[in-house]
Amino acid sequence: MTEQVIVSPGAMLGSVVQSPMVKAFLAGSFSGTCSTILFQPLDLLKTKIQTQQGNNTSMLRMTRSIMTTEKIGGLWRGLAPSIVRTVPGVGIYFSAMHAMKTNFCNGKPSSMASIAIGVSARCIAGSIMIPATVIKVRCESGMFQYRGIREAFKKIYGKEGLKGLTSGILPTLFRDAPFSGLYLMLYQNLKTGSTWMTPLTGDSSLHFICGITAGCLASVITHPADVIKTSMQLSSTKTTIWKTSVGIYQGSGMGGFMTGLAPRMLRRSLMASLAWTVYEKAMKNIGIK
Numbered sequence: 001m002t003e004q005v006i007v008s009p010g011a012m013l014g015s016v017v018q019s020p021m022v023k024a025f026l027a028g029s030f031s032g033t034c035s036t037i038l039f040q041p042l043d044l045l046k047t048k049i050q051t052q053q054g055n056n057t058s059m060l061r062m063t064r065s066i067m068t069t070e071k072i073g074g075l076w077r078g079l080a081p082s083i084v085r086t087v088p089g090v091g092i093y094f095s096a097m098h099a100m101k102t103n104f105c106n107g108k109p110s111s112m113a114s115i116a117i118g119v120s121a122r123c124i125a126g127s128i129m130i131p132a133t134v135i136k137v138r139c140e141s142g143m144f145q146y147r148g149i150r151e152a153f154k155k156i157y158g159k160e161g162l163k164g165l166t167s168g169i170l171p172t173l174f175r176d177a178p179f180s181g182l183y184l185m186l187y188q189n190l191k192t193g194s195t196w197m198t199p200l201t202g203d204s205s206l207h208f209i210c211g212i213t214a215g216c217l218a219s220v221i222t223h224p225a226d227v228i229k230t231s232m233q234l235s236s237t238k239t240t241i242w243k244t245s246v247g248i249y250q251g252s253g254m255g256g257f258m259t260g261l262a263p264r265m266l267r268r269s270l271m272a273s274l275a276w277t278v279y280e281k282a283m284k285n286i287g288i289k
Contacts, residue, residue: 031278042267078140083133118184175225186214211273241266
């Protein structure tokens with residue numbers, strides 16, 4: 001007689017939760033939640049500034065305008081789609097990155113491997129979450145009146161089809177993939193090269209400093225793609241990267257491709273450094289690092 005083995009749902013769930021990839025996903029999602037809620041105002045300011053190409057609107061002037069018309073809560077407009085996009089997106093990114101680092105590099109990638117892993121993980125996460133990105137940008141812009149995420153999804157899909165929900169996917173990946181690749185390479189190298197500072201700063205502070213530095217450098221390099229992406233996603237008519245780029249150049253010159261750099265650089269560097277600091281701490285606490 002063969003003995004029948006019965007596995008309870010609780011035991012199965014426990015084994016799934018103990019998986020390193022699931023732990024990485026949960027740690028990434030938690031870090032993404034914290035950073036998204038804290039830095040949503042900077043993302044909103046970046047989107048609003050980019051919708052006013054050619055007006056030379058500063059961060060301070062835009063903040064005053066929003067505070068005057070919508071009070072302080074207006075700075076968190078678009079938070080719901082941001083969370084829907086970022087929380088699972090960051091989780092997917094960190095779990096994919098952890099799997100690739102562990103399986104291909106034994107947890108210690110070289111500089112080129114870091115770029116490849118960062119690019120690949122971001123392409124996976126960015127492609128999956130592109131509909132949420134489109135909805136987030138449109139909600140933040142104030143140019144579209146949606147009463148919620150579900151209504152936004154229905155209206156965009158009903159009017160523009162799948163193309164509307166995936167508009168700007170190429171410039172999004174051209175922005176996010178190089179950013180993530182460069183960021184991961186810079187972060188890993190800065191962290192490795194500054195281990196001598198650990199007794200002075202502590203692990204968490206050092207990770208945060210390395211994260212901010214890497215984020216600022218990667219943001220400057222990838223910002224033109226962000227401007228093109230936002231412009232494409234706010235357009236309700238069919239457009240291309242080339243047409244959008246020409247339109248930005250004709251309207252604002254080369255400087256137009258750097259519109260909104262300050263709030264994006266602040267948000268991306270602070271958000272990425274906080275996300276990585278929380279992620280590294282969470283991974284250490286749950287027994288992976």
